[in-house]
Amino acid sequence: MERFIIVVTGGAVLCLQLVASRIMAPFFGVSLYIWTGILSITLLCLAVGYYLGGRYCHAAPIAAVRSVFHRIPALSGLALTVSAILYPVSLGPLARIDLIAGTFLASIMLLAVPLVAMSALNPLLVALERDRRRSDGDAGAGWVFFLSTLGSVAGVIVAAFALIPHLASRQSVLLIAALLCLLSLAGIGSARDLPRRARLATAALAVLGLLAVLGIKAAKDGPATVYDDANTPWTVLASYPSAFGAMKVVEIGRGDGAVRALINDGLSQNGFLADGRHAFVFTHFLETVALNLVPRPRRVLGLGLGAGALAEAFAAKGARVDMVEINARARFVAEKHFGYRPGPETTIHIADARTFVHACQPAYDVVFVDLFVGDGLPEHLSTREFFDDLRRCLAPGGVLAMNSFLDTADMSYYRSLLATLAASFGTVAFVEQDRPGSRALTNGFLFAATDPSVLPAIRSLAVDRNRVPPSIVARMAASLQSLQLITAASPLVAGIPILTDETNRALALASSSQLNFRSTLVWTIPDSILVD
Template identity: 25%
Template structure:
């Protein structure tokens, strides 16, 4: 019976730790993004905690092991984890405000939040092995069995959290539940504990009060904000919709993705979206378009208003985003607007259609889906374009300097497939430096000759309809007419695409 109980304990503790790691990515994302640096920090801190915990658990097990100590080893992380939702907003805010750098920020935050409970959970398996081993000859088999059970628990916790709990429960509820689970797990050990009930109660109460006081001290104040209409976790983002007197906004984590004027829902409110319309200045006769990255659907709504016969396939990875675009941003699916919950590259691979315009609006400030920026991807896109088809991409980057490496690598890669590229720095008309991160629109064509920017502006003026910047001459100001220095960036391929390092050099 004791062996079965200890197996159950190591299984659940393994599941809790990996569930905490998966949920931890969502705790960090609103403040530090979801780049490889965040995941590298999470994995490193958890592995560090396990290493320390294994050593400490083995050390403790050699010094009068008891079920009372096992109870405490389960109870303390349970209480700490339960109170984490009261701590992590303030801790993340502090790290982000001090700004230790793109790599150190998530590492420090992970250490503050997850190192301590991870160490305690790391002690469980070696300590349980010592309690379970009855003779020296059975230590090896006991250790192997319990570590296998712990690993199985880790697999279970990972899959349960990633596949089910995050979109169903939300991060705060998951974290609270993990804490409660460990506290309940410690109570299972109570019948085996040879410890005075009064002393045990005092120990539990003291630990709870101390940790509770610390957490309350970290609880952030609530500031006045715009009205939040919806906030939910999906498989890919923490989605939030806010509204003020003028507009409604969609956020992924902390990044603004889309905005809609309340009085004119089809107007292009965000300046970058007016530059994405440049595809129609180059191809005003476009009949079919695919948009990768829907967001709030501002672009397809406006395009269909001005070009009623245009056929648009809008591809969005996150089905929750599509649903919110329908319910909160007036996006209506029709025979001319087809919505697909799918990865953009997978959609292009499977579709039999050819398009006049492929528009890419799926890149973020902190991360870029590398598989949508490689030479192989652009070769695929070329095959799915009509003979005179073009690609329009919205990047978050500078044009020059270290912060512009991702844009320069993107353009360098495109030029392996598309002879002509046009680069527009959308904030340049506002005298924003080309070395400042901003929306950079890149248009790529297979034309043999470059079209003069004056001709592009003239064609945009002939269309207008609120599709382009105001004044429309800003197009010429935003245009970067010099060769991009690309000697310091690679051609991106499926085999080698260091997009995170290029985004954050």
């Protein structure tokens, strides 16, 4: 039984690390700095646990070692229930203090006690194995760490394929906590030589942990409607776990001015007004520019489904639409909550955009790209090789329309992105979405074509005022004032290294901007909308 415990707790350690990353992502993002915090705290906790477990074995009699060994899973489970109570109310304040420091503090709150405790099990079991074998050599250390690592491998698989895609993060934490408490109860049931007092103490701790799990599960969730600092109501209509973060359907505002939005880890992917029209500038801008340059597209490729806004718009023009979406849950949410109804001329492919594009044929009149993970464009979708593949997907006269995040205060990453696009297409039309002067973050709209001579026509954009709300028409006109045609010789990108698969510095270049973007989100969106 003791060896089984080391396998299960080894799995729990890695499960918790992955689940913790999902818990923290809506508040802290997934930048290089954030992962540094999570991994360093995890490794530090493991090191401390190994050390403390070893020290305890030197000082304690073997009977005490066995008692503590069986008690640790229950202690870890109880600590996890405390974390499940604390993190929904503490992650927001920690993120608003400082994203990087907050990452370390949040990791400690979520992981420190269970990880230190469970890693201490390894030296404790080595001591038990040595006592059982009465032999020298490695005293069973190799076997113990083999079992623990085997459990860790299983834990990663369980977290990735069972917990994260199907359960909310809090439910996953509580499930792991309950499993650990049950593990202690099973352990004392099989360890007949444990003293009665040790058995009762472990049982009490395990039962307390299980009662805490049941109490948290039975407690009512917070209010469905919360208010931001501007007193705007945010109402969660539905929430779905997925392998790519929690997907929430949220109504923002009241009455005719309300927006129903799809929010994924804090990112608003699509939004609709009460009258069914798109609520965000980027969907109107990409659609309008593409249809101005290619008025009657026959085939359209969309990378990123969102709530189906752009896919539906191009299908309504009679185009055959291929949509590529990596998140299998997205179609269900789009159909159930946003009225998306793909017709027979629309095909949805559940695939990674890079893989699909690499194999596609030069058949598309329009390719639109609206791909985000965490706080920006995935790094493998920002390289010369990817954009070369996109160019090959376009039919003669075809147009690329792309949405992206833009940090005007730090253009390091964006200049490399523009330089890379220009290297693939020759000329890129770059439009900065209008923004208040005090705000550095906005959207950047990028357009390219197999025939770059068509791009200047964007300046005389014709807008369908029946489809586009007046307020967005005005914002589109203001955005057009920023239009630049970028080539490799343009001052904005001259001398800037392009991004390639071999020399891809996207993650490092974008880290500062990603922190700025996530910091803006945690000050804008109510905590209960972000928490998973």
